[in-house]
Amino acid sequence: MSVEVVPSTPVIARPMSHGRREFRRAVRSMVQARWPLVAMVILLLVAIAAVFGTWISPLDPNRQDIMMRLADPLTEGRRNAFFVLGTDGLGRDVLSRLLYGARISLLVGICAILVGGTIGVVAGLVAGYFGGWIDDVIMRLGDIQLAFPFILLAIMFLVILGPGVMNIIIVLGVGQWVTYARIVRAQTLSLREKEYVEAARALGDSTFLIIFRTILPNIIAPLTVIASFNVASVILSEASLSFLGLGVPPNVPTWGAMLADSRDQLMANKWWLAFFPGIAIVLTVLAFNILGDWLRDFLDPRLKTMA
């Protein structure tokens, strides 16, 4: 009797794509480090509040009822209203304003980085690749801008342009370009001498293609790290400018403006007016910073060792 040995079907492991492998490594790293995971959860909650604020907010954030002003948290209002986080000095629901405020904070944070990042990256690439007088002009412009305290510059422009979401995005965005330009320029200076750039040149690629298809993809990693830190600083700047009354119009709820409105009530022990927007700003900024720290370590482990 012969026993036929049936060979088992060979299991051929499908090779994982580079993207999926990196994603899994990122998730593993995030879970191991714990804090970045917490930060990611916080930012997800803020993003949900920003995107779905209109639907999940219990009341109109601008609806005033001065007879219900400064109501404590968990107070029942008129017309079936219930104020989970209390009301402000004009009887507006603090929770609804907090949810709407998330939208402005994220919108300003992300858009300002896109504006500043785009200008800075293009300027840095051009300066680094071409060098010479173009480099001198761009970098000296950056030096001039850095010579002014940023918040002072922002106040000056907002006094001229007037308050408004679009204006604040432009002002904060333009204020960020130098950081990106300097980093991109330094990277470009070193990359333009690399063999693969020489090869692209030898193959007859245009300057535009070399800059944006060959060099740019190789400097994305450090840019991502800087952007994550910058979002936090832009959110803080927006809060500061709104606190000074230069941010957005009074009918647009922002965390900074909510803090500003709470000043007169602090001595009256209406703690919730400053506490909730304050904690929202602190947590969001902290989350972006933690995520930035982690992203830097993840993308360039050598920096972690050095730290």
Add this chain to the structure above:
Amino acid sequence: MKAINRFLFAGALAAALPGLSQAAPPDDTIVVGLSADASTFDPAQISSRDNSNIAKHIFASLFKVNFEGAVEPYLVDTTTISEDGLAYTFSIKPDLTCEDGEPLTAEDVAYSFNRAADPANAFTGNTPGFVYTTLGFKSAEVVDDLNVTINVTAKTTLAPGMMAQVLIHCKDSYEAMTLEQAAATPIGSGSYRLASWERGSQIVLEKVKDPGTFDTIIWRIIPEASTRTAELIAGNVDIITNVAPDQVPAIDASGSATVEKVNGTRRMQVGFNLGKGVEGMPGAAEIQDPKVRFALQYAVDVPSICTQLLGAECTRMTSLVNPPNGNPDLVPIPYDPEMAETLLDEAGYPRAENGVRFSIRLQGPRGRYLNDANVVQAIGQYLNDVGIETEVELLEWASVYSPLLRTKEMGPLFFLGQGGVTWNPLYDMSLFSTPDGATNYQSWTDQRWFDDWKLAIDADTVEAARPIIDRMLKLFYDEGPWLQLYFQPDLYGVSSRIDWTPRRDEEIELFAATLK
């Protein structure tokens, strides 16, 4: 993590900062915390109340308005009025001097009046912009060393009160100065001299002669209301103005200070800009209709604004005249949004499908008046409730709002407070002395008012003018250019170290303040 450590350190630092405080003022010094800095000390250029409050300690005037609101002589000894009422001859007290020792004579009084009116100087302060317009000031002439004649174009019962606003200064000193020097280094005729002026920080006055209890007065500029309150409670300042209503309990409970409330004479309103400055803007055409303006009076709950946002009970104004000088037949318009909607329907502005009757912009200052930002936003909500889509815009006072007022480009709705008095109703009404006057911010041109104004101002006494005044105030009530709000209650924080009683007219007079 480094980020967390940085955050904790910053928090600890922030918590420690309030512990740092200045020393309490010495016994010969009184410190007042103001919300805004002075802009000039040129007597003819001063226009704001805070600025004028400081200047009145540096400069004397012919008359002054006393604590009770009555006009009494200051530098003047005797007054003679010509038969036609167009020439006032004042005999001033002898042996007066200015701060630098220069004798103060009738020549200096005439110079002070004429300098403010000199078109070459292009002054825009209260004296040329408001006092002279109302007085119909023509000229000032020297009779002899102690006698001076002021000529006016129209007889008026307002003259002594208006002349109390003209600050007297010495001719030789001011002729030797440029306008810039006069604005920064005044040479006064009053009890105190300007010792130093750190812009945006503090103004120090030193006593040169009586009256005056304290040797030094320091006016500290503290724009933010909670900081003023904190400084008062800490004992670093003796008096603060514009206490935020929500901070009253904290001050009263501090043991180091209390809040004094007075019924102020400042008339708070939402002005309807009827002029060319806002022509073509949304809502500008609609408010030209007196029926619309009257309807809007019913839309705003003024008593609730007072109790909830100003921390005081108040009666709604019926006109621009302070009580008890108003028309007694006029009743404050109640809050009745349904009536407002009915009247707007009747005026031809029904709600559209989206619920909006028309759109309009409401502008207001931030930090100029008691809780102004909140009051303006609350008014915006009330107007929205009756279908008037109101865009609220809050602006910085000194550099943005004031210039708009001067050029009459604010609004079409604008929040404003204008100082008033109790000694003569015509003073309050003089805001509308001419259709294009500087204080007619609303560009109100109703001829019935201006015809009656001429009759009222010409009357020998206020009593004689009473029927005309009442008729004018009825017209103002029905068709006037104000959405009438309230006479602003004034809240002062006063240290328990001093004895000082605030006045109703917002003048901060420190001559009689004493240590307890």
